[in-house]
Structure formats: structure tokens, C-alpha cells
Amino acid sequence: MIRLTGIDKSFGPVRANRGASLDVAAGEIHALVGENGAGKSTLMRILSGMFQPDAGRIEVNDRDVTGWHTADAIAAGVGMVHQHFMLVPTLTVTENVTLGAEVRRGMRLDRLRAEGEMRALMQRTGLEVPTTRRVADLTVGEAQRVEILKTLYRGARVLILDEPTAVLSPPEVSELWRVLRRLRDEGGTIVLITHKLDEVMAISDTITVMRQGETVGRLKTAETSPQEIAREMVGRDVTLATAQAGGSSVQRSTAPTSSGLLDVRDLRVASARRDNAVDGISFAVAPGEIFGIAGVEGNGQTELIEAIAGIRQVTSGSILLDGQDITRTTVRQRGDLGLSHIPEDRHERGLILEYSIADNLILGQQHHFTKKLGALDGEHVATNARDMIAKYDIRPADPALPARALSGGNQQKIVIAREMGGGGAREFRVLLAAQPTRGVDVGAIEFIHAQLRAARAAGKAVLLVSADLTEVLALSDRIGVMYGGRIVTTIAGAQASAEKLGPYMTGAAAA
């Protein structure tokens, strides 16, 4: 039904697709998997008409449609749901869905008929959203349903979803799977872009694996295993975090919960939108412990981490590092006291993309690399860079390259090396790790997890925040679930599971 062959696409010197291909049969759920940067999104944007391929052929329903544009694709029933929502927050659900395809009567909008059409569509697909509510007031899961409805409203029979579960809680994910199966059973075709193997196994019928812009494998879900898919994705054998979740291979300390190395007491923090983004949180992380925070994004995790790191002001409460109150100290003072921080967004905070690897390796420690008159000690910066690049295997190993030029995994290694490597004569005692493996390849995930475990073994206190529940489950000694700015429950890592945590993550269960 859909056939892409020999697709080439370059952006400047970057070859996003090189001879990539894809075959999707009508009425199936097809998973397009690969690591970040493998060219999945690019290929699908070519299919949906957003990009034009440099070479290759696109066929839909045996018709050559190479080089078509978005409008042609929509007319032919091919629609894409993007990773980042493209909705107008101040408009209602119906207004958003019909935007650009408004139901008119003369010059005026026919709201009644639009509402009626919406209800019919929702009934048919099982996608329920309150139609008269403003999009700004919806949950993330609801907003995503609006995106899907928008695409279906325009008559899409082929639905392309780009990493749709990144922002969903486990119950919302199961709900999405239910909807996708229903769409398929009614004759729809679905292409799902993802790099999460459990999703692939749970929902897809067939799989296409991409690596470095090329299509490297086609598999039938029923006849394969996560290990095999991972091998195709990376090109070698890897250890999967899922294999260890809840297993006995992880040694968990039974650390005491009082007298932590990091101690947070009744902390309240405001965000731009909410006065109580963090709403009275207390916990302690002991030396040699990984305390994981699970939860759907946007429940105060970012504000909590930023407050502890010293980037965001605290409304009330206190933060103690090894018994010392650091609530009012600066970022620099906290760093010198042994607080390290892997920030959740390395492109915005963790790295200065235009700066060289060497310069990024001293960010936050620049005062330890200074000579007389405030001059930077170039030699010290250079030796530090050489050491860190070797120790953490940062590639390419050229300290003068800008951070921008590195892959996600290697960029994150710069952050890890800087925060955990002990450069600038700074030994960390407490580590804040926010989304430490977001957007990095499977190989780097392995490496980063090993680093976190090594930190625990060395008696450091680690506070791990991750939207990836598998990761939290695999690493944490104790797990706190954040919902609405509070930790609603704390469970020992060995006893935790996705099923147990799920109800707390959606606020359905309270402690």
C-alpha cells in the first residue's frame, strides 16, 4: 500500500536518509524503529509531504506520488501526528480540530454542525475528548487525542505517529493502544515511530528497523524478540535495562531513609504558571542510594530539580547537603560543596552548543580553571579535556569541536564527564540526574546506567528523575511518585512495578 524505495535526503552535509526504504501493508500497525538520529522522522516527513526527497520513489496505493506536498498527502488520506503538538491553546477542541477545514455556512462558521461531526468522529474512533473545552485546559493525553482527531477529521486513512508515548502515563498509553487497534480493525493503517522496544512488542504487527539513515531490517513482531530488534538497531549485542528491571541482577542496598546526604524538607517552589509547582515535598537520599522519582512530566519534577540545583528560587522549606543548609546558596557554592547536576535538557542547559568540547567540560567549574587576572588557564582546560575525553570515550575525540557536532549520546557523555569525572578538583557527593538518557542511543544508555550504578557503589547519593519508567524501575533503590507537585507515594524499588506505580502517576490513587 505504501512503498518507499531508495530515499535519499540530506540537510547540508548531513545525510539523514541514504537509500532508506519502507513497505507498509494496508490495515496493519507498522513500527518504524531506530535510535535517535537514525532518520525515522525524516523518512516519515517525506512520506507526509513535509520534505521532498533528494532521490527515491514514493508510492501510495500503487500510484507514484514522489515529491508531493502536505496538501496532496492529506487529500490522499495520509496524515502525520507530530511529536510536538501543533494546537492553538486558546481555542476549543472543536475549533482546533476544524481549523483550516472549517464548516461554513455562507461567511459564518457553522458551530453546530462542526460539533455534530466531531461527536460522530469520536464515537466512531473511541477517542473521547470534551469538545467545548479550551486546549490549554486539557491534559497532555487529551491534547494528543485532539491531534489524532485533527488528522482523522481531514480523512486520514494512513496515520503516522511520531513518538506518541513520550508524554503519556502508563494508563494513557494503554488507552492509546486500544484506539490504534480499533482504527486498524476498521481498515486504517498506522505507522508508529518509536525507539521503545516494549511498545514495539506490545502494539505492532510488523517492524522496520533503521540505522544511520538506512533501512537495516524488516521483521514480523510475532517472530522476533526485543534482543533481536535491539541488535538490528545498534548493530551489535546490547544489555537491555528491561532485562534487569525487578530482577536479581541488580544489587539494591537497603539504605536507611533518615539522615540523608541530601535532605529536602517541606519544599515549596513556584513555576511561571503555578505558585505551587512543588507543593510541600520532603525526602532524603542516603549515601549509596539511588532515589528515583517517577511521574508524568509536568508534575513538578523540573521545578524540584532546579530548586535543589539552585537555579530556581524556593518559596519555603529547606535543602540540606550532608546536614548543611544550602537553601540560600548559589549554584557555584553548591557545586563546590559537592552537588552535581545532569540537567534534563542538555541542549538548553547542559551544554553550550557553540562552545568546544573542552570549554563545555569546564562549564560551572570555570572558577577552578582560572589564573591571575581572571585569565583562563588554557593548559589546565586542555589537559582536563584530554583526560575526560579518554576516560569517558567521547567521540570524536577532538576537544576543539563544538558540542553541536556530536551525537546525543556523546553530548550527554560530556555532561556526565563534567559532573561526575572529578575535573577541576571537584569531588561530587550528591548527583541530581534528570532524564539522564533522554535522546541518547542504546549504547550510551548502557554506559550512563553503569555510571549511575558506580556512583551508588561509591557511596554517592543519587536523585534520579526520569520520564522513562523502565529506567526508574531498573536503577532505583526507592521510588517516589510525583503527582501535582507532591510525592504521593514511596515504594521500595524491589517491590515496584509499572502496574503498581501507574495509578499514582495519574493521581487515581493517593497514598
Added chain:
Amino acid sequence: MNRAKLEEALLPPVVALLVAVIVGDVLIISFGQSPAAVYRQLLEGTWGNAYGLGQVLYKATTLTFTGLSVAYALRAGLFNIGAESQLAAGGFAAAFVGLALPAGIPALIVLPVYVLAAGLAGGIVGGIPGALKAKFGAHEVITTIMLNFIVLALLNYLISARFKVHDTLHTAEIRSGALPRLADFSGPFHGSAANLVLLLALVLAAVVWWFLFRTRPGFELRAVGLQPEAAEYGGVSVGGVWWRAMAVSGAIAGIGGLNYVLGYKHYYEEGFGAGAGFLGIAVALVGRNHPVGVVIAAILFGTLSQGGLAVNALVPKQMVDVLQAVVIIAMATAVPEVRRALLSVRGAGRGARGAKPPQDARVPLPASRVPRVPQ
């Protein structure tokens, strides 16, 4: 600097100049002249004789100061449109000090006093928008533009009410510290305004380069300019960098006032800057915010300014203004720092996060650096 980096730095200004030349050709032809003749005249009137060269150097000196001023602020992510009034304030402060000093002190001894006075005055005029930005998030483009009106009007008032020599728009001459002109060393420069403040401009360019690229505060300033969130994460006080950068930027422009007051006329005159502050924006853009680039661009724009006078017989000298404007527009379109500074209406370090581009569109990787898994 490797080849790719050099290309990235040089390509936009070269293209901007090419566009300007094309527009210039059209204008010249529309005036019924031959482009070749006009450009020859332009070069002969500037680099073709010592007087013309002296005038070019004089203009380039002021432009180096204002260009460095704008470039310095842009490195911190700030767009200083106030160099015009900062320059004037510096010039006035120098004249004010010069009138108060006893006569006959050697120039070398009083020079630091003048630099301090001019820098302080420019620094205050620049520091106010910086502090407003750091404290309240007021956009520096708006505040510096508005402050131009206030400061220039205030200076005009002071001159006409208190300091002017009868029937003129300038103060009396300073009593000591006047610096020699180039003509004092070499006869052919006679009549031209070029003077030893030229050396001060070059020294300052070197100091700014060293500060920006070789010191810790410079490292932090550039970090704030590129990614304020990352700088904040790295323990840098973003608001602190903002107001200090604006104050220093203002001070650099202020010291530029010495070129006129110490080196040329030896008094402050209303409107002596003649747009050099605004032209400093173009100098910074064409110079890619690099001190070396700024010096080269200042010479280029100095040549154009003086060249406008030289070709006045063939085409209206405003043609050169048009060319300068074309260069500015072309550069402003091409230079990312400017776009960033103009787009940043964010408050002091916090506020709503802007929309982010999709992840794979954000960091294009060269083909040779396609992500690879460590073996």
C-alpha cells in the same frame, strides 16, 4: 581558526558587500555615471592621498570604539542601540574634565583621567538600560533607543544653557591633555583629523579580544550571550552579566568621544558623533562581533563615509548612506546573534519556555559525525 570557521565568519560580510556593490551600481547608473569612474574617484579620495587617508583613519577610530561597544554587548546577547548617546556622554565628560583641569599638564599623565571620565559617563548611560533589563526584564533595544533621546537632549540643554562659547554650539577648549595629530609627525597628513587616539582604539580592541576569549568573565559573558539557561546552570548570574556588559559596552563607546575631544577639536560640540554610534552597529555586524573584524569593518565604513564626500561631484553623497544601509540590512538578515537578541523578549532568567523545534531538526550532524555507538 580552521577553514570552515573562517568561511562562516567571512561569507556573510562578503555577500553583504557584494549586494551593496550591485545596488550601488544600479544607483550610479541611474544617475547617469559610470560605476568604474565613481569607484575610482572614491578610492582616490580616500586611500589615494595622505589627507584622505587621515580622514578615513579618523572616522575609523571613532567607529572602532562604537563597533567594539556594540560587539561587546552582542556577545552577551544584548543589542545596544545606545552607542550614539554613550559616545556623546563620554565626549562631554572629557570636555567637562578638561575645562576643570589646570593648564599645561602633560597629555600622558592626564590621559587616564580622561579615559576614566569618558568611560564612566558612557558606562552610566549604558549601565542604566542594563540594570533595567536585569532587574525588570525591560528590553534593551527599547530602553537604549529611548535613552538616546533623553541623553542627547540633556547634553544639548547643558551646552546651550551653561557651557557653550557664545554664538557656537560647542564648549571652550580643554586646558590640557590634547593629543597630537598624525600631521604633527608627517606633513602630508596636514588638515586631516587623524590623531593618536587611534592607538588607544587598537589597544582597546586587543584588550576586548583578550577579555572575551581568554578570561573567565569573558567565558561567562559569551555563555550568557549564547545560552542564558546554560550559563545560569553553570553558576553565572545572568542578570549580573547583563548589566555589567551594558555598562562596559557604554564605557567603550564613551571613550570613543576622546577621538574628537582630545584628538581633533579639543572641545565638545553638539552632534559631534554624527551617527557614528549607529554606524557602530553596522561595524559590529560586518565585523562579526570579533575585535579584529570590528577594526577591519571600521576602516571599511570609514572609507565609505569619507568616500561619499569624494564622489559628491559625480553622485549625491547620500548614495553612500544608502550603501551602508544595504550592508546593515543584509548583515542583520544573516547574523544569528542579532536575530537572537531581537527575538529574546525574555525576562531576567525565567519566564515561559518557548516552543522547541523537533529534536532531530535541532542539531544537524555532518555526515562524518553521524552518531556512532562506542564499541
